[in-house]
Amino acid sequence: MSNRKLRGAMIGGGYNSFIGPVHRMAGTLDGLAEFVGGVFSADPQRSREFGKTLFLDPQRVHGSVEELIRHEAALPEDQRIDFVTICTPNDSHYHAVCASLEAGFHVICDKPVTRTLAEAQDLVERVEKSDRFFGLTHNYTGYPMVREAKHLVGQGALGTIHKVVVEYAQGWLAPLLSNTDTAANPWRMDPARVGAACTMGDIGTHGENLLRFVTGLETEALCADLRACIPSNPLDDDGSILLRFKGGAHGVLIASQVSTGEENRINLRVYGSKAGLFWSQENPNYLELRDLDGTATVLSKGGPRLSPVATGAGRLPAGHPDGFIEAFANIYRDCFRGIAGEPVDVPGIADGLAGMQFIETVVASGRSEQKWTPWVSSR
Ligand SMILES: NC(=O)c1ccc[n+]([C@@H]2O[C@H](COP(=O)([O-])OP(=O)(O)OC[C@H]3O[C@@H](n4cnc5c(N)ncnc54)[C@H](O)[C@@H]3O)[C@@H](O)[C@H]2O)c1
Structure with a gap:
């Protein structure tokens, strides 16, 4: 340091x-x-x-x-x-x-x-x-139990991954559903400021990054159903995406900001040939694993069975919750270590590029008749 x-x-x-x-x-x-x-x-x-x-x-x-x-x-x-x-x-x-x-x-x-x-x-x-x-x-990649999920997938604890489901549901834009006043547009609905997508850029990119961080899967093609439920929104505020990954796994990504009553429901499910896992941002200190016969094991942040990567990302003993700020601070701490020249596993410019490729591909698919759209090439 x-x-x-x-x-x-x-x-x-x-x-x-x-x-x-x-x-x-x-x-x-x-x-x-x-x-x-x-x-x-x-x-x-x-x-x-x-x-x-x-x-x-x-x-x-x-x-x-x-x-x-x-x-x-x-x-x-x-x-x-x-x-x-x-x-x-x-x-x-x-x-x-x-x-x-x-x-x-x-x-x-x-x-x-x-x-x-x-x-x-x-x-x-x-x-x-x-x-x-x-x-x-x-x-979200800063949460200890997300890092544990990545570790477990990397160790082969889930076997071969065949299905990933990520959902990011917010409801904060739902009050605008019946609003026809175009002046109600925040910058997130202005293409000149936000870019080609509203919700898919704002929170869909978090979902894409989270699933890629944990599983390492790269999207090959996707099929997006996007829409604006808010009358004055020229972009998307609700979308469902089918994903096909290199290697054969499939996935689903849902991102919506008009999911009435929802707060920040980010759920990640990963299913493999040996086990499945479930993590939820609204209960972030726990990670659920399920065996083939359905037996559930709940790992907790600060608990005894975690890898050093998750233990090092936790700040308090088990049962004392770590939250949004602590997870965000883990990203900062890793960035500072990166600045000091240490090797770190923290999102960088390649993830930024992937996020923009995701937006571009999703928007192209959303507009196309054919729907299934290859991931836009890198450079
Ligand atoms: N990582 C996350 O979880 C997360 C959450 C929310 C927002 N974001 C991202 O963070 C960015 C900001 O989002 P926000 O929700 O805080 O927006 P916001 O509208 O709440 O705040 C933006 C702030 O930037 C200031 N600002 C605007 N233009 C500026 C300029 N040219 N120079 C200096 N200051 C300027 C504004 O005065 C305002 O204080 C966006 O890119 C958004 O996608 C990330």
């Missing part, structure tokens, strides 16, 4: 931001880093006002990405930031990543990595050439 705290700046995460405060909590939970500055709004005055609420040095709170990068790059090395966290809406990720890498800063970026596939493809090359660390906050 580094012999001092890392210094970071945040782009996004200002007033009313959902995920910005989570990044601040998760990034500092282990005492390995501090956020010393940032750009917290596209409006320079609001950015500076928000910086005051965080008690930041006003000199390090800026009105634009250019100003932030120029100022930090000019500081002596022992004061300069090490990394930038990007948690703005999708349309500004690409520019912020490019500027940060060019100035030599490591990057931690929220998903989806960009607004378009072309931008993601370009970023792959930039990250490869930069020699900087790039982490993508697909935070």
Whole structure:
């Protein structure tokens, strides 16, 4: 590890931001880093006002990405930031990543990595050439029991995987179902800001990443049924996808933000020739395994039978719950270790590219008559 705290700046995460405060909590939970500055709004005055609420040095709170990068790059090395966290809406990720890498800063970026596939493809090359660390906050991969699930699949405990089911159901957009007011559109329904998909980009990409992280399966082709249930939404808010993986396994991915009454129901089921597993984000400290005869074993976070990878990701003894912030902090801790040059298993630019390929393929399939659509090629 580094012999001092890392210094970071945040782009996004200002007033009313959902995920910005989570990044601040998760990034500092282990005492390995501090956020010393940032750009917290596209409006320079609001950015500076928000910086005051965080008690930041006003000199390090800026009105634009250019100003932030120029100022930090000019500081002596022992004061300069090490990394930038990007948690703005999708349309500004690409520019912020490019500027940060060019100035030599490591990057931690929220998903989806960009607004378009072309931008993601370009970023792959930039990250490869930069020699900087790039982490993508697909935070569900930070849960100890998700890491245990991956470990068990990798050890062959489930046998050969033949079926994967991942579901991400939210209901927070359901109140807009009977709303015909187009002004009700948040940025997540504006293609110019969010990209080609609303729900499939916002939470479908989490589902795709989670199933790939745990099983290692790569999608070969998919068949998507997408729709907008909200009258003013030009994109998707509800979708069901059939997946075919390389090697022969099949899967189902459901992502919906109009699942009335649902909170954050992320469920993952993996079925193999020897056993099946079930994990649910709303009860994240437990992982259920089922044998061929249906006998269930429930593994718990902090419990005695876990692999070192899951034990190391847990923070408290069994029965004291670890939650969203702790899992997010595991991603940050791994990113910081990656910055320090250690090998880490944390989502990166390849996962960002896969997420954008997923969106592109899903949207193409959703529009096509033929439906079954091959995964769009890498580069
Ligand atoms: N990993 C997760 O679980 C997770 C959860 C939610 C959102 N996200 C992702 O995080 C990003 C932000 O989502 P959110 O829900 O926090 O959005 P939000 O609309 O709640 O907040 C966005 C914040 O960014 C600021 N901002 C907007 N444009 C900016 C710019 N050009 N420069 C600086 N600041 C700017 C806004 O003022 C606001 O404070 C999105 O890419 C989203 O997909 C990830």
